Amino acid sequence: MARNTRVSVKVRRQEIPSRGVSAKEISHVAYELFERRGCVHGHDLEDWLEAERIVRQRRTTSNRQ
Numbered sequence: 001m002a003r004n005t006r007v008s009v010k011v012r013r014q015e016i017p018s019r020g021v022s023a024k025e026i027s028h029v030a031y032e033l034f035e036r037r038g039c040v041h042g043h044d045l046e047d048w049l050e051a052e053r054i055v056r057q058r059r060t061t062s063n064r065q
Contacts, residue, residue, distance in 0.1 A: 021055050021056060021059065028051075029051035029055055030050070031047075
């Protein structure tokens with residue numbers, strides 16, 4: 001008998017401050033990551049989280065200049 005398993009991901013808000021990063025910007029970068037992987041499905045959460053990191057890093061770097 002198959003079980004319906006849910007995975008819970010907890011993110012502490014204080015670790016990821018909002019820097020005006022839009023979901024549209026993150027989705028664009030996540031899609032680029034998907035394409036670089038050769039359009040292989042099944043890594044959407046990884047791509048989204050990596051895209052958030054990249055976008056926030058770009059914002060931090062551009063704010064320092």
